[in-house]
Amino acid sequence: MAWDRVEGNWKQVKGKVKEQWGKLTDDDLDVINGKREQLEGKIQERYGKAKDEAKRDVDTWYDSQTW
Template structure:
C-alpha cells in the first residue's frame, strides 16, 4: 500500500494521526492535507526530531495500519 491511500482518505486518517502525534493541532492537519512531506515537517517541528527520525516514525506508523 502506498501513501496515496492516506492522502485520498485524509479525513479518515486525521484521527489516527492525531492519536499517534497528539501535539499536532487540527489546523496543522488541515494544512498538511495528506501530504507526507508536510507531515514529516510538522512532526519535526512539534517534536524536535531530525528528518530521518520523523520519516522512520511515519513509516512505522504506516506499517501498523490495518487496511
C-alpha cells in the same frame, strides 16, 4: 494501502494521525492535507526530531496500521 490512498482518505486518516501525534493541531492537520512530506515536517517541528527520525516514525506508524 499506498500513501496516495492516505491522501485520498485524509479526513478518515487524520484521526489516527492525531492519536499517534497528539501535539499536532487541527490546523496542522488541515495544512498537511495528507501530504507525507508535510506530515514529516510538522512532526519535526512539534517534537523536535531530525528529518530522518520523523521519516522513520511515519514509516513505523504507516506499517503498523490495519488498512
